[in-house]
Amino acid sequence: MRVIGLISGTSVDGIDAALVEISGATADLQVNLIRGATYPYPKQLRSQILSVCAGAALSMAELAELDDAIAQTFAQAALQIQQDLDAAHLIGSHGQTVFHRPASPALGPLGYSLQLGRGDLIAHLTGITTVSNFRAADIAAGGQGAPLVPPVDRCLLQHETLDRCIQNIGGIGNVAYLPARSKLGDRSTPKILGWDTGPGNALLDMAVHQLSNGQQSFDQDGAWAASGTPCQALVQQWLQQDFFQQLPPKSTGRELFGPDYLQQCLQDAVAHHLSDADILATLTELTAASIADSYRQFLPRLPDQVVLAGGGSRNLYLKQRLQANLDPVLVCTTDDLGLSADFKEAIAFAVLAYWRWQGIPGNLPDVTGAKHLVILGEIHQGTH
Secondary structure (H helix, E strand, C coil): CEEEEEEECCCCCEEEEEEEEEECCCCCCEEEEEEEEEEECCHHHHHHHHHHHCCCCCCHHHHHHHHHHHHHHHHHHHHHHCCCCCCCCEEEEEEEEEEEECCECCCECCCEEEEECCHHHHHHHHCCCEEECCCHHHHHCCCCCCCCCHHHHHHHHCCCCCCEEEEEECCEEEEEEECCHHHCCCCCCCCCEEEEEEECCHHHHHHHHHHCCCCCCCCHHHHHHHCCCCCHHHHHHHCCCHHHHCCCCCCCCCCCCCHHHHHHHHHHHHCCCCCHHHHHHHHHHHHHHHHHHHHHHHCCCCCCEEEEECHHHHCHHHHHHHHHHHCCCEEEEHHHHCCCCCCHHHHHHHHHHHHHHHCCCCCCHHHHCCCCCCCCCEEECCCC
């Protein structure tokens, strides 16, 4: 089956689109990436999305307009990715998360998560049957609705003899812990685990934009941060934040690690007399240290390999700092394993849509905290 996966993550950089050919079910799942591309949002639309993620108020009419504008942009990405190729049979669209409030003792047993870019409009504009709203069923079953990629990681990246952590670094970081297949019969072997580790690129990108007076949107290869020196005392102070101590399952987003959090970090940095490069190095160290610290807190043991994906896998300084924090564990990328690091998340939502079409449950209760397995996503029929 030829499927398009679409997602725009917490960084709101644009829409990652992956056109893939899928066969099999779960244990025999086979995925071949035909084409992957990223389509940036129009500048004004991105700005509006970021404002909403930061808590800006919207009227219902404005919300409807934003929902439609995002859907139209997603539909255009789906049409472009398959240009000059045979049409896809199915689209899996995660949409754009603008609000994520996981279940908690303070807020109650049911979470809430809103992804804009409605699937029915994407199906209408492309003519292709579209699966969307993937998080809702898991949340209704008492889960976090995130992370949703670990079941796909299990099928595509679990190793026969090595324990692996598949670490995605988008705007937010999340991990899937995959014990070696050969150990699965051993009762002492832990289950597959997963959770959001904390900030990925979100704080870095916001800081770069602010410190460069809007001239840069991200730190290419981590070069700016690499010219500074991380303040370890500040990193240790930040790691005391409640989210980092919270037991999995857990998920987060810009609601926590957003503009207000960054401003507090910048305020904390004043007392340490840090340069702009030092601030970026320290924020990069927070991402690396929070990942490594969460492994040491919540895993039964450190993995044999840490495999990176997402935009953060291209940040050479971040990768170096993660390697230093996890030494002697080997850090590599999914590219090294034959799976695109840039489009792994989009590929995953193509697979989740395929599973929805096949009637196969798409969540892992041990990861999300849901009470049981559920089929994820809502189907919107196309005209083709």
